[in-house]
Amino acid sequence: AQSVAQPEDQVNVAEGNPLTVKCTYSVSGNPYLFWYVQYPNRGLQFLLKYITGDNLVKGSYGFEAEFNKSQTSFHLKKPSALVSDSALYFCAVSETRNTGGFKTIFGAGTRLFVKA
Amino acid sequence: DAGITQSPRHKVTETGTPVTLRCHQTENHRYMYWYRQDPGHGLRLIHYSYGVKDTDKGEVSDGYSVSRSKTEDFLLTLESATSSQTSVYFCAISAPDRLPEQFFGPGTRLTVL
Known part of the structure; x- marks a missing residue:
């Protein structure tokens, strides 16, 4: 069965410093991996995804994520954090369903706090 | 928010009452989903639905039912609301063409007293 773990409830970083939000996953087949961001009182917004190809994936707002198959990880990174990056971040993994479409499992979320 | 609306946006109800939440999309997409978000559990x-009148259960379906009579609307019903169903x-x-990426609505905050 597929699963996702985000080991940190909260990550604190100073503005201008690099940030990393960690995610590890378990899936039986090839993984489809995602990061979503949630700002207060809003729905989740897509940041980036890994389906196949280059292990380093670039997404919205300067974020990137590195797929590491041997460590089953998909950590979210940004070279220089902004105060406006403060939000709740979700890692997700998807696999195909028998009925078509995909089954997606979300991690518990990591709250990123960027201090000015 | 990708042409998705949810109604109501906020609701307070009492234990034992039925509640229906509505999701409406203007994108004509086949796949629609209902999630609940609770602290420490993510989503x-x-x-979920894979077409009109085609639905299936997710991981926390007890106490919930759904209906999809047309492509654009997906209804979630709490048949007899309980306090444990207080959630977003x-x-x-x-x-x-972008499976399995999902686009989310703005959410409904439900409080069951």
Whole structure:
């Protein structure tokens, strides 16, 4: 069965410093991996995804994520954090369903706090 | 928010009453989902739909039912609301050319007293 773990409830970083939000996953087949961001009182917004190809994936707002198959990880990174990056971040993994479409499992979320 | 609306946005109800939440999309996408979001649990799938009148259960479906009589609307019903169903509910859709990426609605905050 597929699963996702985000080991940190909260990550604190100073503005201008690099940030990393960690995610590890378990899936039986090839993984489809995602990061979503949630700002207060809003729905989740897509940041980036890994389906196949280059292990380093670039997404919205300067974020990137590195797929590491041997460590089953998909950590979210940004070279220089902004105060406006403060939000709740979700890692997700998807696999195909028998009925078509995909089954997606979300991690518990990591709250990123960027201090000015 | 990708042409997805949810109604109501906020609701307070009492234990034992039925509640229906509505998700409406203007994208004509086949796949629609209902999730609940609770602290420490992330998002958990309640039910999903892969076409009109085609629905299936997710991981936390007990106490919930759904209906989809037309492409654009996906209804979630709490048949007899309980305090444990106090949560924020999100609807999502998937575009066929961008599967399995999902687009989320703004959410409904439900409080069951």
